[in-house]
Amino acid sequence: MSVPTKHPFPFDPTYGMRLEDLLSVEPPAGPPGFDDFWRERYRRAVAVDPKPSLRESDARHPDWQVFDIVYESTGSFPIGGWLLLPRNGPVQRGLVVGHGYGGRDQPEFDLPVKETAVLFPCSRGLSRSARPPIPPDASGHVLYDIDKPESYVIGGCVEDLWVAVSVLVALYPGLAGRIGYSGISFGGGIGALAIPFDDRIDRGHLVVPTFGHRPLWLALPTVGSAQSVQAYQQTHGEVLEVLRFFDAASAASRIRVPMLMAVALFDPAVAPPCQFAVLNALPKSKSNEIFILDAGHFDYPGSAEQGAALRDRVGWFFGRNEPRIIGEG
Numbered sequence: 001m002s003v004p005t006k007h008p009f010p011f012d013p014t015y016g017m018r019l020e021d022l023l024s025v026e027p028p029a030g031p032p033g034f035d036d037f038w039r040e041r042y043r044r045a046v047a048v049d050p051k052p053s054l055r056e057s058d059a060r061h062p063d064w065q066v067f068d069i070v071y072e073s074t075g076s077f078p079i080g081g082w083l084l085l086p087r088n089g090p091v092q093r094g095l096v097v098g099h100g101y102g103g104r105d106q107p108e109f110d111l112p113v114k115e116t117a118v119l120f121p122c123s124r125g126l127s128r129s130a131r132p133p134i135p136p137d138a139s140g141h142v143l144y145d146i147d148k149p150e151s152y153v154i155g156g157c158v159e160d161l162w163v164a165v166s167v168l169v170a171l172y173p174g175l176a177g178r179i180g181y182s183g184i185s186f187g188g189g190i191g192a193l194a195i196p197f198d199d200r201i202d203r204g205h206l207v208v209p210t211f212g213h214r215p216l217w218l219a220l221p222t223v224g225s226a227q228s229v230q231a232y233q234q235t236h237g238e239v240l241e242v243l244r245f246f247d248a249a250s251a252a253s254r255i256r257v258p259m260l261m262a263v264a265l266f267d268p269a270v271a272p273p274c275q276f277a278v279l280n281a282l283p284k285s286k287s288n289e290i291f292i293l294d295a296g297h298f299d300y301p302g303s304a305e306q307g308a309a310l311r312d313r314v315g316w317f318f319g320r321n322e323p324r325i326i327g328e329g
Contacts, residue, residue, distance in 0.1 A: 001211065004300045011221040013268040019292065022265070025273045027249035027281035028213055035254070036247055041155060042197040042246045046073050047164040052167045054083060061109050063087055064118075071167050073124065074159040080128030081121040081164075082107040083171075089115045094168040094179035095318065096161060098187020101138035101225055103127035111182075112315030117172055119165045121191065123157040129218075139188075139228035146232065146242060154190070154211070154246050162192045165201060176200045180318050185210055185297070186225070187271060189248040192278050196254035204255070205314060206278065207262040208296035210270045213277035214240060214250040224269030224297070249277035258287035260317040262310055264296030272296075289317060 001083040003014060031245055050071040057066040064084040073079045084107055085091065097108065103126040111118060125134030125141050134144050134153055144153040161181070169176050181204045183191040188209025195204045210224065211217065217226050218240060233239050244250070259282055263275040275296070282288055291310050295301055 002294055002300075002302060003082050004295050004298060007266075007268070007298065009223065009268045010266075013272075013295075013298070015220060015264045015271055015273060017273060021267060022263075022272055022276040023280065025170050025213065025276045025280055027218075027253060027277045028215065028244070028247060030247065030250035030253075031083065031241075031244040034245060034250060037149070038158075038193070038197050038251070040158060042162060043069070046160040046166060046198075048072065048074055048166065050117055050163050050170060052169045052170060057082060059106065063077075063314050064107075064109060066107065068194075069119070069121075069167070071121075071163065073163040074156065077156065077160070078129065078131070079121050079124065079160050079163070081119065082108070084118040084120070086115055086117075091115060091117045091172055091175070092178070092236040093117075093318070094165075094172065094175040095119070096164045096168070096179065096181050098161065098181070098183030098190055099123070099127070100185035100187060101141070103136075110311075113318050115265040116318070117168055119168055120169075122159060123160055123186075125153055125157075131159075138225045142225040143228055143232055146229070146239060147236065149245055152242065157190050158194045161190055162198055165198060166179055169200065177202055180204065182206075182314070182318075184208060187320070188278075192248035192255070193246065193251045195257065196251055201257065203258040203260075203317065205260040205262075205309075205317060207276055208264050208267060208270050208293070209261075209278045210274065211246060211249055212252070212274040212281075214247045216271065216277070217274050218243070220271040220273065222269060222271060226271075249274075249281045252278045252281035255282055255295070257291075258317075260291065260313060262291040262293055264293040266294060266298065266300075267296035269297035289313060 188206040189211030
């Protein structure tokens with residue numbers, strides 16, 4: 001491992017912590033009512049008829065049929081994205097792929113999966129799902145209705161993920177219980193919040209997930225979405241009480257399916273202690289995989305090689321066959 005030593009930031013993106021320190025970060029417990037809060041939201045989300053609408057996309061790829069897709073999420077919110085179907089072979093699995101806070105302008109064609117229907121939804125308010133009055137930029141989006149737990153936009157984005165799973169099940173009814181999730185940064189945090197409450201998801205892959213350990217997330221210097229929430233906190237000191245319900249690390253302690261976690265030792269946008277809080281919250285299991293990155297949200301020597309190695313692990317992870325529910329030990 002070779003953590004970057006030169007960078008343009010006015011703070012240390014390692015936060016003075018080595019791997020052993022990061023592996024000792026304790027995740028916070030959720031607030032009273034945490035599970036009921038999310039179970040009720042899940043119940044409402046799976047009751048939604050997503051009414052997916054597909055049309056052939058202008059994008060072309062030799063291995064994938066590409067469709068533009070729109071579906072209806074909670075609150076009748078229209079979600080846009082893409083659906084990839086294999087040109088050769090049957091659909092045996094499903095995969096929902098989240099995105100970072102930069103949004104998404106196209107699907108990823110190089111995912112190392114086969115015989116898989118891959119759905120790339122854009123979270124509400126962002127990219128193909130942009131819609132006023134939700135701000136389309138990260139600094140504004142993360143603040144939208146932050147003072148209202150029931151309508152905070154992050155909760156709606158979690159619901160969009162659950163409804164994305166419903167879309168795959170509606171298109172391919174046999175996929176329930178054989179659907180994975182993959183998300184990076186913003187999408188990683190959303191995934192950690194969603195996965196424990198949806199038993200149709202059988203495994204998850206999170207890369208440098210945000211929204212973990214909210215007390216640290218609000219305290220550590222950053223160039224990421226937490227920066228605007230930290231500014232908001234200066235005049236709204238009670239914001240942590242809301243954000244405790246949206247803590248990816250608290251949610252991760254409830255995950256009971258195999259996980260492939262990629263976390264970074266250096267990251268100016270998502271502080272590594274917050275990432276590792278999500279990792280450390282997972283129940284101990286031989287079914288979980290950990291991949292340590294030298295850095296996240298930063299170009300560094302060796303990033304291409306680490307990215308290729310991680311891609312290989314992703315292909316293995318979503319291709320392996322094992323029981324969905326994992327045990328301790």
